[in-house]
Amino acid sequence: KINKTLHIEKTDFQQLDMIETDEFGNMLVLDGMVMTSERDEFVYHEMIAHVPLFTHPNPQKVLVVGGGDGGTIREVLKHPNVQKVVQVEIDGKVVEYSKQYLPHISFEYDNPRTELIIGDGFMHILxxxxxxxVILVDSTEPVGPAANLFTKGFYSGISNALKEDGIFVAQTDNPWFKGDLIRKAIHDTKEIFPVSKLYTCNIPTYPSGMWTFTLGSKKYDPLNMPDSRFFELDTKYYTKELHYASFVLPKFVQELCEEKK
Structure with a gap:
């Protein structure tokens, strides 16, 4: 239920709506698709950030492509080893109105370890x-300005932009309606990265509730890590146990990751 509309704008890149909802608080909607809400945003942001950042033993410089609401950089900066997080967001209006209407999500833009670039993340990677x-691709669905962020060429560019032991994670939509997208993403990743995995989480405001992330790593396996790598974080969803459990896939999702017949 929508209580009221806070802001409507056709930006240079997309339709942006900021609304106040009864169940989920303030909500950012881009091109008619829910991007984030006050109530459940922590699930997505914790899972895109903490899985790769705990997998990497010393993540010092992190890139976030997209993610203009600021939630991903908020989670990244919870890791003390991170010296700098660079965010490249193509639509500055997303940042502007997230600061205004989603302040508890976007407050780390003033952190001295944060560098915000308003520009094309695809070109920045290349x-x-x-x-x-670590590179985190916190994009919208593969339409409009985000279409190039789901291509094999983009994943190759990510590999080149990463250091020799780097890791990337990209959001790859839901397996109920976007199985072909997930299958292509994981197979493209397998051709480029020695370690490739799919993991899931539950986000009630996203289509079907089940959401996937594709991880590609040059060296480190998220399922084969020393316990000493984990430390206590202020989280609401992510835990050490869930880190491992998120890679346990339902059979129909697991089949998307298997080699093509």
Whole structure:
């Protein structure tokens, strides 16, 4: 239920709506699709950030592509080893109105460890070489300005932009309605990265509730880590136990990851 509309704008890239809902608080909607809400945002942001950041033993420089609401950089900066997080968001209006209407999500833009670039994340990746320890692709669905972020060429560019032991994670939608997208993403990742995994979480405001992330790693396996790598974090969803459990897939999702017949 929508209580009231807070802001409506057609930006240079997409339709942006900020609304107040009865069940989920303030909600950001882009091109008619729910991006984040006050009530359940922590699930997505914790899972895209903490799985790769705990898998990497020393993540010092992190890139976030997209994620203009600021939730992903908020979670990244909970890791003390991170010296700098660079965020490249194509639509500055998303950042502007997230600061205004989603302040508890976007408050880390003022952190001195944060560098915000309003620009094309696809091009930033292609222009970077051996630069980042972890890259997080916090994009919208594969339409409009985000379409290029789901291509094999983009994943190859990510590999080049990562250091020799780097890790990337990209949100890859839901398996109920976007199985072909997930199948392509995981198979493209397998062709580029020695370690490739799919993991899931539950986000009630996203289609079907089940959401996937694709992880590609040059060296480190998220399922084969020393316990000493984990430390206590202020989280609401992610835990050490859930880190491992999120890679246990329902059979129909697991089949998406298997080699093509």
């Amino acid at each position: 222009e970077s070489t051996d630069e980042y320890d």
